[in-house]
Amino acid sequence: xxxxxxxxxxxxxxxxxxxxxxxxxxxxxxLQQADMTAMLMxxxxxxxxxxxxxxxxxxxxxxxxxxxxxxAEDVLISIEDGxxxxxxxxxxxxxxxxxxDMQDILFKKLVTxxxxxxxxxxxxxxxxxxxxxxxxxxxQLRIVVITPEPTSLTDSYAMxxxxxxxxxxxxxxxxxxxxxxxxxxRQTFDRLSAACKxxxxxxxTYLGFVHQDRTLVESVLQQTxxxxxxxxxxxxxxxxxxxxxxxxxxxDNKERIAGRPILKNFPxx
Amino acid sequence: xxxxxxxxxxxxELASExxxxxxxxxxYSNFCGNAMDASEAVWVFRLFQGVSPEEWESLTAxxxxxxxxxxxxxxxxxxxxxxxxxxLERLAYxxxxxxxxxxxxxxxxxxxxxxxxxxxxxxxxxxxxxIFDLDDFKRINDTYGHPKGDxxxxxxxxxxxxxxxxxxxxxxxxxxxxSLVMAxxxxxxxxxxxxxxxxxxxxxxxxxxxxxxxxHVTCSVGLTCYKGTSDLSVKEMIELADEAxxxxxxxxxxxxxxxxxxxxxxxxxxxxxxxxxKKFLFGK
Numbered sequence: 254x255x256x257x258x259x260x261x262x263x264x265x266x267x268x269x270x271x272x273x274x275x276x277x278x279x280x281x282x283x284l285q286q287a288d289m290t291a292m293l294m295x296x297x298x299x300x301x302x303x304x305x306x307x308x309x310x311x312x313x314x315x316x317x318x319x320x321x322x323x324x325a326e327d328v329l330i331s332i333e334d335g336x337x338x339x340x341x342x343x344x345x346x347x348x349x350x351x352x353x354d355m356q357d358i359l360f361k362k363l364v365t366x367x368x369x370x371x372x373x374x375x376x377x378x379x380x381x382x383x384x385x386x387x388x389x390x391x392x393q394l395r396i397v398v399i400t401p402e403p404t405s406l407t408d409s410y411a412m413x414x415x416x417x418x419x420x421x422x423x424x425x426x427x428x429x430x431x432x433x434x435x436x437x438x439r440q441t442f443d444r445l446s447a448a449c450k451x452x453x454x455x456x457x458t459y460l461g462f463v464h465q466d467r468t469l470v471e472s473v474l475q476q477t478x479x480x481x482x483x484x485x486x487x488x489x490x491x492x493x494x495x496x497x498x499x500x501x502x503x504x505d506n507k508e509r510i511a512g513r514p515i516l517k518n519f520p521x522x
Numbered sequence: 523x524x525x526x527x528x529x530x531x532x533x534x535e536l537a538s539e540x541x542x543x544x545x546x547x548x549x550y551s552n553f554c555g556n557a558m559d560a561s562e563a564v565w566v567f568r569l570f571q572g573v574s575p576e577e578w579e580s581l582t583a584x585x586x587x588x589x590x591x592x593x594x595x596x597x598x599x600x601x602x603x604x605x606x607x608x609x610l611e612r613l614a615y616x617x618x619x620x621x622x623x624x625x626x627x628x629x630x631x632x633x634x635x636x637x638x639x640x641x642x643x644x645x646x647x648x649x650x651x652x653i654f655d656l657d658d659f660k661r662i663n664d665t666y667g668h669p670k671g672d673x674x675x676x677x678x679x680x681x682x683x684x685x686x687x688x689x690x691x692x693x694x695x696x697x698x699x700x701s702l703v704m705a706x707x708x709x710x711x712x713x714x715x716x717x718x719x720x721x722x723x724x725x726x727x728x729x730x731x732x733x734x735x736x737x738h739v740t741c742s743v744g745l746t747c748y749k750g751t752s753d754l755s756v757k758e759m760i761e762l763a764d765e766a767x768x769x770x771x772x773x774x775x776x777x778x779x780x781x782x783x784x785x786x787x788x789x790x791x792x793x794x795x796x797x798x799x800k801k802f803l804f805g806k
Binding site for chain 1: 799800803
C-alpha cells in the first residue's frame with residue numbers, strides 16, 4: 254500500500270439546518286489558512302449547497318463525474334490555493350440514493366486526486382438515508398454537528414444508533430454549533446454523550462463548539478464564507494480552534510493514517 | 523383371418539397386458555412418484571406384429587397409453603422418432619399444465635413460487651401472491667351440471683391469463699381454486715390488477731344449458747406480498763394468502779382481501795430510538 258497522508262472526514266448531522274455546510278466550508282478555509290490542503294466534496298447529492306454558500310454556479314458537478322470520459326480534474330473547483338471542492342447536483346432525485354455501482358465509479362475516479370490532499374472532507378446530507386450511512390462508514394473520522402435544540406439531539410442520537418448497530422461504526426467527534434455559551438455547549442454534548450454511553454456503550458469525543466453568531470448569517474446572505482467575510486468574528490475564532498484540533502489529530506496519528514486507506518472499502522484510494 | 527379381427531384380438535390382449543404391467547409396476551416404490559433416477563429406469567419393449575403406426579395412435583388415444591412409445595423393427599424410423607418427440611413434448615407439457623384450463627398446474631406453481639421467492643430474497647424486490655376461489659361453485663355444478671362448471675373454469679382461466687402480464691404466472695391450484703404469482707408487484711399494484719379482474723369477470727355472461735337463463739359468477743381473492751426481507755417459506759406464503767382468502771369469503775365473497783404483511787412486521791427494531799432513550803436525552 255502507498256503511504257497515505259490524507260485524513261478523511263465525514264461531516265454529518267441527523268437533523269438539517271444545524272449549520273453543517275457552513276461548518277464544513279469554514280473549517281476547510283481554516284485548514285487552508287493553516288497551510289494545509291483540503292478537498293471538499295459536497296455529498297448532499299440531490300440538493301447541493303456548498304456552491305451556493307460560495308456564491309458560485311459550477312458548470313459541472315458530481316453527476317458529470319459519473320459519465321464516461323469525465324475526470325475529477327474536470328469537475329473540481331478551486332476555492333483557494335490548496336483548497337478545492339467537488340460540487341453536487343440539485344434536483345436530481347436519482348442521485349440521492351446512490352447505489353454501490355455509482356459509488357464505485359465516483360470513488361474510483363477520485364483515487365489519485367484525493368491522495369494529494371492533507372484532508373478529504375465529505376459534507377453529507379442530513380437524515381439517515383442509505384447514501385448518508387454508507388458514506389459515513391467510509392471515512393476515517395466522523396464529525397457530528399449538533400445544536401442545543403432537543404430535535405437536534407434526538408436526530409443525531411438516532412443517526413449514531415443506526416451507524417453503531419448496523420454499520421459497526423463506533424467513533425464519533427461531536428461539534429456543538431450555535432451555542433450561546435461554553436457551558437451550554439458542554440451540557441449539550443454531555444447529554445448526548447451520556448445517552449450513547451448508557452444505551453449504545455460507546456464513548457463520544459468532544460471536538461468543541463461554535464458560538465451562535467449574527468455575523469455568520471450575514472456572511473451567508475453575502476454568499477461569502479465567514480472566515481473570509483469576518484476572520485475575527487467569534488465564530489471564526491471557534492472554527493480556527495477546531496481546525497487546530499483536527500490538525501493536531503492528523504499530526505499525532507500520522508502512522509495510523511498511513512496504514513489505512515483514505516476510504517474504507519476503497520483500499521486503492 | 524380378416525385383418526380387423528387380428529387387430530381386435532391384439533388390442534384386447536395389449537390393453538390387458540399393459541394394465542397388469544402398470545399395476546404391477548406401481549407397487550414398486552418410486553415408479554408412480556416423482557423420483558427420476560436414471561440408474562433405476564428401464565425401457566420396456568414388447569414386440570407386436572401387424573400393428574401400423576396409425577393403428578397404434580388410435581390405440582393410444584383409446585386406452586390412454588400416451589406414456590408407451592413405439593419403434594419399428596424394420597424400415598423407416600423417422601416417422602416414429604417424430605411421433606416419439608411429439609409424445610415427449612406432450613408429456614412434458616402435461617406435467618406442468620392443467621388439462622382443462624391449459625394454465626400451469628400445482629407442480630409448476632410450486633416450482634415458480636419457490637424460484638421467485640428466492641429472487642425476491644436476493645434482489646429485495648416485491649412479489650405478490652393471489653389465491654382465487656370461485657364463489658358458490660358447487661351450486662353452479664349442481665344447478666347447471668359439470669360440463670357447465672368446466673366451462674366456467676375454462677373461461678375464468680382464459681380471462682385470468684388475458685388480464686395478467688407476461689411475467690406473471692397463473693395456475694390452477696385445485697378444483698375451483700386458482701393462483702397468480704406476480705413478480706415485481708407490491709400490494710398496491712397487485713390489488714389494482716385483481717380488483718379490475720374481479721370486476722371484469724363478474725360481467726361475463728354464462729348461458730344455462732337447458733333454457734334461456736343466464737348467470738354470472740364471482741370470485742374471492744386472498745392476497746399476500748413478500749419483499750424478501752424475512753425468511754418466509756413457500757408454505758408460509760401460501761398460508762398467508764389462504765388466510766386472506768378465508769377472510770374474503772367470510773366478509774361476503776366477491777372481493778380481494780390482503781393478508782397481514784410480513785415486510786411491515788419485520789422492520790428492524792434494533793435501531794429504533796425508544797421512549798426511554800428520548801427521556802434520557804431530555805433529562806426527564
